[in-house]
Amino acid sequence: MFNLFRCAAGIAIGAALFLATGAGFARGAQLQSDDELRSAVNSAFQKTQAITGGKNADYIPALAKVDPHIFGVALVTVDGRVFTAGDIRSEVSIQSISKVFTLALVLQQRGSKIVEDNIGVDATGQAFNSIVAIEQHKGLEQNPLVNPGAITTTSMVQGTKGNTRPAIWNTILSWYSDFAARPLKINAEVFKSESDTNQRNQAIGYLMYAYGFIKAEPLRATDVYTEQCSVAVNAKDLATMAGTLANAGKNPVTGKQVMKPANVPEVLAVMATAGLYDDSGKWLYHTGLPAKSGVGGGIIAVSPGKFGIAVISPPLDDAGNSVRAQKAIADISNALGGNPYAPRR
Ligand code: DON
Numbered sequence: 001m002f003n004l005f006r007c008a009a010g011i012a013i014g015a016a017l018f019l020a021t022g023a024g025f026a027r028g029a030q031l032q033s034d035d036e037l038r039s040a041v042n043s044a045f046q047k048t049q050a051i052t053g054g055k056n057a058d059y060i061p062a063l064a065k066v067d068p069h070i071f072g073v074a075l076v077t078v079d080g081r082v083f084t085a086g087d088i089r090s091e092v093s094i095q096s097i098s099k100v101f102t103l104a105l106v107l108q109q110r111g112s113k114i115v116e117d118n119i120g121v122d123a124t125g126q127a128f129n130s131i132v133a134i135e136q137h138k139g140l141e142q143n144p145l146v147n148p149g150a151i152t153t154t155s156m157v158q159g160t161k162g163n164t165r166p167a168i169w170n171t172i173l174s175w176y177s178d179f180a181a182r183p184l185k186i187n188a189e190v191f192k193s194e195s196d197t198n199q200r201n202q203a204i205g206y207l208m209y210a211y212g213f214i215k216a217e218p219l220r221a222t223d224v225y226t227e228q229c230s231v232a233v234n235a236k237d238l239a240t241m242a243g244t245l246a247n248a249g250k251n252p253v254t255g256k257q258v259m260k261p262a263n264v265p266e267v268l269a270v271m272a273t274a275g276l277y278d279d280s281g282k283w284l285y286h287t288g289l290p291a292k293s294g295v296g297g298g299i300i301a302v303s304p305g306k307f308g309i310a311v312i313s314p315p316l317d318d319a320g321n322s323v324r325a326q327k328a329i330a331d332i333s334n335a336l337g338g339n340p341y342a343p344r345r
Contacts, residue, residue: 031306032336037075037083044331045073045085054315054323057295062193066092068314070297072235073328076243077307080252084236091232092312093190095294096128096145098176098228099153100271101241103144104249105175106156107263115266118156118213119149123274128320129200131207139211145274145292147225151205154228155214155221165220172228179241181253184231190296191230198226233298235312242300242308245290268302276326279319287330288339299325303338 032040049071058064072087107115115121120142126133129147142149159167177184201222209218233241244251245267249259271290276283276299283291291301297314299322309332311325333339 031077031079034081034083037077037081037307037336040332040335041073041075041083041085043335044328045071047331048324048328049086051324051327052315054317056297056314057316057320060190060194060197060295062187062190063093063295063314066297066314070312070314071324072312073310073332074235074239075307075309075332076236076239076246076252078243078247078252078305080255082236082239082253084239086235087312088234088236090312091187091234091237092296092298092314093187093229093294094176094231094233094238094298095229095296096150097233097238097241097292097294097296097298097300098231099145099150100245100267100275100292100300101176101179102150102153102157102172102228103270104245104259104263104267105172106144106153107266108259109158110156112263112266114156115144115153119144119152121266121270121273123280125278128277129204131200131204134204134207134211139208139213143270143274145270146277147201148204148208151201151218151221151225152208152213154225155205155208155216155218157224165224169224169227172224173231175258176228176231176241178254178256178258179244179251180233180237181240181251182237184233184237186227186230187232188230190232191227194226194229195223198222201226229294235298235310238298238300238310238312239308242302242310244308245302246304246306246308248305264304268304271302276321277319279317279321283321283326287333288341289329289333291329293321293325295320297322297325299329301329301333301338303333303336304340306338307336309333309338 124133205218205222268290275292313324
């Protein structure tokens with residue numbers, strides 16, 4: 001009787017251990033507990049709150065008017081847990097972060113080869129809106145994250161219901177919304193403000209047309225590109241979008257497979273190469289994370305197989321990257337072992 005009881009207790013303990021390990025495994029072998037994740041997000045938020053450097057972008061007049069004190073932090077794990085700190089209600093325009101998701105769309109619709117051949121995947125070593133960079137290689141050797149490559153990428157999108165401008169726009173917006181796990185909208189004031197002042201991007205679109213990489217209607221391509229940059233997002237939206245990339249293209253919140261897993265490494269490679277423009281090398285050196293900034297003040301970063309992080313804080317440094325967002329993301333990732341290049345012990 002006593003032995004029978006001991007045996008039953010042993011089985012119960014064994015089963016409990018098995019279930020605990022099983023649960024840990026299902027959650028992803030390297031993923032931390034809720035407490036660890038929450039504490040990394042909260043402590044990065046507290047530590048970086050005091051940072052005051054940088055300045056809102058003002059070459060797009062509407063961006064100069066955005067509240068520079070907006071500060072939101074969010075992390076979304078590949079198993080769908082969401083942790084946030086600060087202001088996650090305020091929305092800013094997505095700006096260049098949109099380029100990542102239009103690239104993902106064109107890779108899915110048109111394949112990897114045409115992206116490499118028609119746009120390029122190398123760093124230009126020049127500013128994101130450089131015309132010299134276009135001239136240097138006669139439109140070749142750009143990448144989808146600098147404006148010449150991004151406007152070309154947008155020109156290559158195929159509408160799911162035809163190729164009219166509205167059909168193309170709906171395709172882009174619903175694609176972004178699938179990554180964000182909610183229907184996104186544009187900020188009409190930002191769209192108008194940038195449309196009124198985007199003559200340089202129009203020139204870039206025309207040059208890429210002159211060199212044969214944009215096949216038709218360069219002004220329409222620049223206009224759609226400008227609209228995609230005006231999509232309004234909060235920190236949680238951006239972290240969900242990044243979390244989808246971390247989770248092999250499957251949105252961890254909705255469970256929808258948004259993009260083909262095979263294209264995710266290509267998107268992340270371009271982010272690692274050129275996501276923070278001239279500071280991409282420094283960023284990668286310190287964090288190892290593929291990331292993308294926008295002049296609206298957002299930055300997303302991806303720890304593949306683990307989590308996506310996003311921070312919004314509008315003041316930017318000279319390279320056009322949010323000062324606080326860089327620091328907060330690096331802090332969170334370092335606390336959680338997010339660097340994919342770091343040896344696992
Ligand atoms: O084309 C532009 O200038 C803006 N719509 C986007 C630039 C941007 O976000 C650069 N990123 N840091």
